[in-house]
Amino acid sequence: MSHHSPNDLNAFWMPFTANRQFKKQPRMFVAADGMYYTTNDNRKILDGTAGLWCCNAGHKRPKIVEAVQKQVAELDYAPAFQMGHPKAFELANRLIDIAPDHMEHVFYTNSGSESVETALKIALAYHRARGDAGRTRLIGRERGYHGVNFGGISVGGIVNNRKFFGSLLTGVDHLPHTHLPDRNAFTRGQPEHGAYLADDLERIVSLHGAETIAAVIVEPMAGSTGVLLPPKGYLERLREICTRHGILLIFDEVITGFGRLGAGFGADYFGVKPDLMTTAKGLTNGVVPMGAVFATAEIHDAFMTGLENAIELFHGYTYSGNPIAAAAGLATLDTYRDERLFERAADLASYWEDMLHGLKGLPHVIDVRNLGLIGAIELEPIAGKPTERAFNAFLKSYDKGLLIRTTGDIIALSPPLIIEKHEIDRIGETLSEVLGQIE
Ligand SMILES: Cc1ncc(COP(=O)(O)O)c(C=O)c1O
Secondary structure, three states, rough: OOOOOOOOOOOOOOOOOOOOHHHHHOEEEEEEEEEEEEOOOOEEEEEHHHHHHOOOOOOOOOOOOOOOHHHHHHHHOOOOOOOOOHHHHHHHHHOOOOOOOOOEEEEEOOOOOHHHHHHHHHHHHHHHHOOOOOEEEEEOOOOOOOOHHHHHHHHOOOHHOOOOOOOOOOOOOEOOOOOOHHHHHOOOOOOOOHHHHHHHHHHHHHHOOHHHEEEEEEEEOOOOOOOOOOOHHHHHHHHHHHHHHHHEEEEEOOOOOOOOOOOOOEEEEEEEOEEEEEEEEHHHOOOOOOOOEEEEEHHHHHHOOOOOOOOOOOOOOOOOOOOHHHHHHHHHHHHHHOOOHHHHHHHHHHHHHHHOOOOOOOEEEEEEEEEOOEEEEEEEOOOOOOOOOHHHHHHHHHHOOOOOEEEEEEEEOOOOOOOOHHHHEEEHHHHHHHHHHHH
């Protein structure tokens, strides 16, 4: 509309953002390189969050830049249905090479949310394909984050992401979350207490009957809710109960995939085998939207029956396996491999842990949690003003040249895996200052 100036901020309704606060006090990135963003007022900001948990190789990585530039000039788009292009197949093979051994197929999406919807639909259709059409229930977990689409918020357990949006999917139940601060506060790595929380699945099974349950979906390590770790033995027990009752286990690896924990995937790190894995984010280093659902041969093959000319799964996206995304994915995997970034994350994990736990005892800090190159600092909320203290920490950190992320009163950190020790030190120093200065 003509009365808007070109830089009017009002037209863009921003996602998961306090729009009115932002537009009074905008924070704009105009460039990025390696571990640093550049702001519109030309300040360098250390990226403590790999964008949104996605730029695992850091920013402006030469191989990825070049691959995307080349691809857009060569084949910009190819139809995703009934047609193919070589890079989508090449990337699928490369993904299977680095995935846990039992994963043999990938289905492309464009985001974590779409990967979740895809995995839930595959789970339902798998049981149906095998003549087990009564298995329609989906089990998620309190405080789980599985993106923002209807399936994902139905199995998800973040209250504000659900309560405004109607009645959601039916036939969904939730496991309890695994956060036990009274017993596990300030644990380094996986907590000792809480494996028994997986046994709640037995309660849900006896309530509904196993023959009605299609799948359980959990993040192997819950990220977006504020970094809640699986207690030792918990995921193993969940796997065992699912197997015993013929229930599929889906790991939502949108954050834990691609090296974040110092292993390819959470399934590798924890040594537990899910039936389906959802991924996105680090798959293309965040550069082009892309997600992938990994499936076992058993699941995939259950669909490959009937007439050969018939479509086996009525699901897909216009951009499934998009050529530019596939090129970005291939160059991203090359970068991870050539720079040994997953190993690098594993090597740095204990230094990272020491920095984080060094913040214990600072004002407001009621818990510190860590795993791989992930960390969380939980703050005591200001009475009557939940989220305010952490949001102030976010604003002050940004003023001091550090990007952090907050959910509720929890600060979450997940730097690119290329981070150097002196940058880890700087995160610690900046946060100490910030925690001393905020209300
Ligand atoms: C575990 C998990 N699943 C799904 C999603 C949704 O991904 P997207 O924002 O790409 O839809 C996220 C995003 O943070 C996530 O952490």
